[in-house]
Amino acid sequence: xxxxxxxxxxxxxxxxxxxxxxxxxxxxxxxxxxxxxxxxxxxxxxxxxxxxxxxxxxxxxxxxxxxxxxxxxxxxxxxxxxxxxxxxx
Amino acid sequence: xxxxxxxxxxxxxxxxxxxxxxxxxxxxxxxxxxxxxxxxxxxxxxxxxxxxxxxxxxxxxxxxxxxxxxxxxxxxxxxxxxxxxxxxxxxxxxxxxxxxxxxxxxxxxxxxxxxxxxxxxxxxxxxxxxxxxxxxxxxxxxxxxxxxxxxxxxxxxxxxxxxxxxxxxxxxxxxxxxxxxxxxxxxxxxxxxxxxxxxxxxxxxxxxxxxxxxxxxxxxxxxxxxxxxxxxxxxxxxxxxxxxxxxxxxxxxxxxxxxxxxxxxxxxxxxxxxxxxxxxxxxxxxxxxxxxxxxxxxxxxxxxxxxxxxxxxxxxxxxxxxxxxxxxxxxxxxxxxxxxxxxxxxxxxxxxxxxxxxxxxxxxxxxxxxxxxxxxxxxxxxxxxxxxxxxxxxxxxxxxxxxxxxxxxxxxxxxxxxxxxxxxxxxxxxxxxxxxxxxxxxxxxxxxxxxxxxxxxxxxxxxxxxxxxxxxxxxxxxxxxxxxxxxxxxxxxxxxxxxxxxxxxxxxxxxxxxxxxxxxxxxxxxxxxxxxxxxxxxxxxxxxxxxxxxxxxxxxxxxxxxxxxxxx
Numbered sequence: 001x002x003x004x005x006x007x008x009x010x011x012x013x014x015x016x017x018x019x020x021x022x023x024x025x026x027x028x029x030x031x032x033x034x035x036x037x038x039x040x041x042x043x044x045x046x047x048x049x050x051x052x053x054x055x056x057x058x059x060x061x062x063x064x065x066x067x068x069x070x071x072x073x074x075x076x077x078x079x080x081x082x083x084x085x086x087x088x089x
Numbered sequence: 090x091x092x093x094x095x096x097x098x099x100x101x102x103x104x105x106x107x108x109x110x111x112x113x114x115x116x117x118x119x120x121x122x123x124x125x126x127x128x129x130x131x132x133x134x135x136x137x138x139x140x141x142x143x144x145x146x147x148x149x150x151x152x153x154x155x156x157x158x159x160x161x162x163x164x165x166x167x168x169x170x171x172x173x174x175x176x177x178x179x180x181x182x183x184x185x186x187x188x189x190x191x192x193x194x195x196x197x198x199x200x201x202x203x204x205x206x207x208x209x210x211x212x213x214x215x216x217x218x219x220x221x222x223x224x225x226x227x228x229x230x231x232x233x234x235x236x237x238x239x240x241x242x243x244x245x246x247x248x249x250x251x252x253x254x255x256x257x258x259x260x261x262x263x264x265x266x267x268x269x270x271x272x273x274x275x276x277x278x279x280x281x282x283x284x285x286x287x288x289x290x291x292x293x294x295x296x297x298x299x300x301x302x303x304x305x306x307x308x309x310x311x312x313x314x315x316x317x318x319x320x321x322x323x324x325x326x327x328x329x330x331x332x333x334x335x336x337x338x339x340x341x342x343x344x345x346x347x348x349x350x351x352x353x354x355x356x357x358x359x360x361x362x363x364x365x366x367x368x369x370x371x372x373x374x375x376x377x378x379x380x381x382x383x384x385x386x387x388x389x390x391x392x393x394x395x396x397x398x399x400x401x402x403x404x405x406x407x408x409x410x411x412x413x414x415x416x417x418x419x420x421x422x423x424x425x426x427x428x429x430x431x432x433x434x435x436x437x438x439x440x441x442x443x444x445x446x447x448x449x450x451x452x453x454x455x456x457x458x459x460x461x462x463x464x465x466x467x468x469x470x471x472x473x474x475x476x477x478x479x480x481x482x483x484x485x486x487x488x489x490x491x492x493x494x495x496x497x498x499x500x501x502x503x504x505x506x507x508x509x510x511x512x513x514x515x516x517x518x519x520x521x522x523x524x525x526x527x528x529x530x531x532x533x534x535x536x537x538x539x540x541x542x543x544x545x546x547x548x549x550x551x552x553x554x555x556x557x558x559x560x561x562x563x564x565x566x567x568x569x570x571x572x573x574x575x576x577x578x579x580x581x582x583x584x585x586x587x588x589x590x591x592x593x594x595x596x597x598x599x600x601x602x603x604x605x606x607x608x609x610x611x612x613x614x615x616x617x618x619x620x621x622x623x624x625x626x627x628x629x630x631x632x633x634x635x636x637x638x639x640x641x642x643x644x645x646x647x648x649x650x651x652x653x654x655x656x657x
Contacts (some may be wrong), residue, residue: 020167046173048199051214054206 002065002074006087013056018084023047025080031067033077044077090319093300095268095293097313098279099616102331103266103288104324107304107317108244110235110255111297115226120187129179132188135228139221140169146238161217168214168221174199189229196222240264245306247296251278261287266308268296268315273554276427283614284361284368290315292556341619345376349622351604352629359622360416360612362590366407371615379416381538381612382477382590383408385461386428394432395457401464409472416473418538418588418612420517421461421490423447423479427554442552447480452489462497469509477538481516481523484530491533517590519543524572527579537580538612541591545569563646564593570602570641570649577607588612595621598653604628605637628657 008014014022026033026044033044037059042049044063055061065073081087122128147162168174174195181191196218203215227234237246237259246259246267256278259267264287272278272291282289288310300306300317307316307327316323349357360381361372372380388396388404409417424430425446433454438444451458465476478490491514501508513535518524524544527537541564546553548568551561563569573589580587588610593599595613600621603611607630611621636656640649 043172043176046171047167048171048214048218049173052173052199052202052206 002070003062004074004078005060005062006081007060008055008057008086009088010086011057013054013059014050014086018086019047019050021080021084022050022077025076026073028076029067029069029073031065031070031073033066033073034064035061036064037061090323091299091317093293093296093315093317095290095296095313095315096273096279097310098272098276098291099282099287099289099614100310101266101286101288102310102327102334103245103306103308104327104331105243105245105265105306107247107300107302107306108235108240109297109300109302110237110246110248113227113232113234115223115230115232117189117193117226117230119190121185122182122187125183125185128182128188131229132178132182132192132225135188135225136169136175138228139224140166142224143169146236150238164214164217165221168217169225189226192222192225192229237264245308247300247306249297251281256281256285259285259287261285266290266306266310268293268300268306268308270294270297273556276554280362280614281364283616284363284371286371286616338619341623344619344622344626345374347376347622349378349625351625351633352627353631355604355630357604357608357625358416358588358610359618359625360418360588360610361615361618362612363408363615366404366411368615369408369411373411375615375618377615377618379418379473379610379612380408380412381418381588381594381610383417383419384423385420386423389422389424389430390428392432395460398460398464398467401461402467405465405468405474406471409468409474412472414473416475418475418477418515418590419465420477420479421448421458421465422451425450442546442554448478448486448490449480452486452493455493458490459493459497462494463501466494466498466501466508467506469512470507474509475513475515475536477515477517477536479517479540480519480543481530482520483522484526484533487516487530487533517543518576519547519591521548521572524576527576528582531579531583531585534585536586536588537576538588538590538610539573539576541569541589541593544572544591548572564596564599565602565640565649565653566646567641567643567649570606570637573603573608574606574637574641581607586610597624598650600624601628601633601653601657602637602640602649604630605633605635605640607634 023045034041035044035050035053037053037055040053042053044050063077082089143162143165147159150162151159177195178188178191181194182188199218200215224234237255240263243263243265246264248269250269250271251267266288267282269278269291270293276291279289279291288308290308290310290313304317307319307323349359351357358378360379361377362382363369363372363380364384364387388401405419425444426442435445445453468474478487481487494514498508515534515536515538516530517540518537519540523530542553545562545564549561549563551558553562577587586609589603589608590612594611595617604625613621640652643649643652
């Protein structure tokens with residue numbers, strides 16, 4: 001089980017386009033991946049789940065990964081979040 | 090054969106099989122189930138069927154209307170594959186309820202979450218979830234939902250009411266005409282039908298109950314008559330009539346891109362009214378000399394929040410660029426009355442037509458207004474823009490609106506954002522007080538455009554949506570003609586021009602009178618432009634002056650109508 005926390009820095013938060021990007025990355029892997037904000041968890045492979053958290057600027061969230069490829073998943077998600085400028089490098 | 094009557098909303102004759110666009114009731118009941126695996130399999134089968142249908146529609150939309158329009162179906166497909174929905178439904182079915190109930194519950198709880206989110210895009214996803222849920226439910230319940238996008242033969246659409254967004258979706262290749270239960274001559278679906286050149290009859294009150302799917306229909310958009318399963322004799326008669334009409338329309342094509350000039354050499358401008366940038370294509374195809382009224386309301390309607398400055402800028406810029414320097418009169422937001430924006434949460438009014446609407450609303454909600462003005466100003470560099478304020482009742486209202494416009498212009502220039510050096514600023518004349526004081530207004534405005542639908546309504550104090558007083562919709566009444574004359578005379582004294590963008594401008598009886606009164610610009614539905622040009626090319630202004638003079642001295646609308654019909 002892996003966990004990492006972030007703070008959102010973009011003005012628009014995680015709206016539909018980056019959410020779709022995250023889901024796309026997550027869906028490639030077999031691990032169970034969850035995203036949590038204020039103790040509400042959602043499946044990171046679900047665009048409705050991710051968007052329903054309503055992640056806005058300045059808010060913090062955590063990602064939980066559980067599975068065989070968890071190390072790889074964490075790396076790719078981390079890279080995506082940073083390269084899209086969603087969180088601080 | 091059955092005869093049904095409605096309000097003739099868009100001229101021409103259409104024939105074909107009826108396509109009932111009526112949403113069936115999807116009633117879901119909670120049931121206990123014994124075999125969850127069977128139920129889950131049934132759910133997946135329904136989802137897959139809907140996915141396949143969506144894929145077909147998506148591909149067809151992409152070929153016919155392009156990638157952007159197809160994207161809506163991508164969103165639907167994404168929602169339909171979402172584990173959040175699929176897994177929640179599966180869990181509920183495993184707990185012992187039927188798939189229909191589980192899906193409905195899942196959908197409702199998701200919608201509840203999304204509606205609370207403070208993000209426009211997310212709130213729009215509610216529509217996707219609702220749409221997709223509806224389709225899967227229909228599949229599970231073996232109920233067929235009619236779909237405009239699946240029509241592949243020539244039909245007459247029969248529906249309760251057509252929203253502007255649905256009217257735009259109608260493919261003129263297959264949708265030969267439409268008939269609605271609700272609406273009036275000036276309702277949006279009627280205006281859109283005229284601009285698309287599709288015959289239409291509205292306000293039948295009962296069409297969706299009387300007509301059956303597949304009935305053969307003759308729709309006479311000029312008389313408001315609908316013949317359901319007519320005799321062969323009648324079909325032949327109407328076929329002949331339709332052919333004649335088409336020959337006439339064909340003959341008018343020679344007037345495309347030709348000037349409009351009276352017999353005695355007076356140059357008249359024929360312009361078109363539009364509601365969306367997409368309609369510019371038809372304006373150009375019909376060779377109108379400009380756009381006399383771009384109704385910006387459609388940018389604000391059928392959505393959950395205000396359009397951004399950027400969205401508006403793009404729309405205005407597109408229209409101005411496509412018109413390549415031809416004049417484009419853009420009317421600032423005219424909302425209220427029969428057009429509401431639920432997301433503004435305005436208090437309900439007892440008399441909305443006499444209430445907080447159009448410029449009144451804009452002057453009160455200045456942020457909203459300033460956003461639109463900035464978008465207009467930024468777009469002004471891309472063509473020949475004329476800005477028009479609707480529903481001006483007093484000179485102070487005009488001065489305040491103009492002041493805000495100039496303030497925004499100054500701010501933009503201070504930030505180095507380009508704005509056209511000159512552009513005309515005008516007003517709609519649709520309230521009698523403004524027509525009466527036209528000589529004062531004429532000193533300050535660059536032009537007038539007479540909005541006859543409202544001018545008639547306010548002059549006769551008769552709600553134009555109220556069928557009980559529809560006899561007071563009297564465009565030829567000398568009271569109206571005199572107001573129009575006051576406006577035109579006052580403007581000409583100051584060297585200003587006057588247009589008309591209301592229904593009357595395209596009316597064959599009104600046109601000779603308006604030529605006689607000296608109207609400079611006629612703006613109308615795209616489908617009427619060539620016919621109007623043809624008529625004006627055959628009129629002599631000096632003779633029409635005499636005609637108008639006599640009409641002005643008459644007593645009633647009836648008298649004027651008979652007089653004009655006899656003279657021309």
